[in-house]
């Protein structure tokens with residue numbers, strides 16, 4: 001077995017799709033957030049306070065603002081703990097030596113009053129998170145969180161992406177000195193989460209459509225092929241393609257079709273062989289009847305032999321037509337039925353037919369002709385007069401044959417379809433026939449994916465209806 005066929009293509013494809021979706025989602029979101037940050041970084045630099053400040057916060061941190069808060073709080077608490085442990089002059093040097101990619105840390109003047117400072121609950125919570133991590137709060141006498149406007153930054157670098165304000169966390173020590181933590185991306189830009197979600201959704205939808213299409217096309221082909229098999233056992237096998245499970249199913253269906261067709265072929269061949277082999281003894285019997293008997297008996301025996309011969313002829317004709325595997329082709333049903341009616345009229349039958357044109361179906365014409373002529377023949381034989389109507393309804397074609405005869409008792413209708421069964425009728429005591437007409441007609445109809453039904457009409461007579469899929 002080759003590698004591709006042993007691999008489960010569905011799961012491989014699925015896994016690849018998910019990996020691709022995540023990868024594309026991440027890169028899209030990262031790209032977008034980097035673009036956003038670029039603008040805010042420029043803004044801060046323009047303000048002159050960002051010389052040792054880099055806003056290269058990673059996309060991952062932006063995607064998890066909660067984790068960002070915890071990490072920030074831990075980092076700030078650690079810096080504060082160190083700052084507390086130092087004397088004021090060392091503290092100042094320590095702070096100027098600090099660089100952090102996500103926070104701007106400044107040693108602020110004692111009167112740290114920033115214009116437009118406004119309280120912000122997010123930054124306030126960050127302050128509380130920092131406070132609980134400090135062992136000695138008494139040396140820090142104030143920890144205030146809020147936001148300051150970035151109007152001046154915006155004026156210098158007009159950018160649609162720069163946020164209105166940046167977050168600031170201030171710590172005031174007992175000796176009056178201040179540390180200011182400026183957090184340009186805190187809390188994480190509101191849009192970034194949504195941005196990530198939107199890009200992820202778009203990518204996932206795209207990948208789903210791609211995957212769905214990859215699955216739907218072979219399934220649709222399979223459904224179409226299976227439908228055709230239902231109508232025609234001689235249809236070519238369904239092409240084996242698609243995911244592994246589907247390919248296995250298609251193979252099973254194709255094998256089933258093959259077995260069914262062989263079974264039907266064998267049955268027809270057996271029937272043909274028996275009928276054929278009966279001919280020789282029958283011929284000998286005819287000869288012996290001729291030689292051995294005389295008078296009335298001989299005539300009766302001859303009649304029986306004729307019936308036997310007719311049965312064999314009909315069986316053989318059908319078996320031969322069926323075994324011929326006549327190819328299907330597009331046939332104008334109106335023309336086909338017109339021909340049949342003409343033939344039956346020529347033989348003395350009374351047939352009325354409203355000619356219709358334009359209804360064409362794929363069929364095996366010789367067989368279909370036999371099925372329809374058996375119905376019309378019955379109507380003119382047992383019902384004296386046949387009326388034939390062809391109509392199309394949705395995706396089906398109906399050939400309706402009405403007559404004015406005695407009809408068939410409801411309980412005898414299925415019997416009439418049985419092979420070599422004839423329904424005794426005082427009105428038709430000696431009509432020629434062997435009881436195979438309806439059997440053969442129904443077999444042909446079903447082989448075409450259709451059927452034949454018999455109903456007694458309310459105003460007398462029988463209605464035989466052949467229904468075929470278009």
Ligand SMILES: Nc1ncnc2c1ncn2[C@@H]1O[C@H](COP(=O)(O)OP(=O)(O)O)[C@@H](O)[C@H]1O
Pocket residue numbers: 374378379382383403405406407408416417421422423424425432433434435436437438439462
């Ligand atoms: N249109 C009809 N009206 C009344 N009886 C019918 C009609 N068609 C068929 N039958 C009955 O059904 C039986 C079986 O019909 P069929 O299979 O065509 O065989 P056959 O015509 O050779 O007898 C007929 O013998 C007849 O008794």
Ligand SMILES: [Mg+2]
Pocket residue numbers: 374377378433436437438
């Ligand atoms: Mg008949």
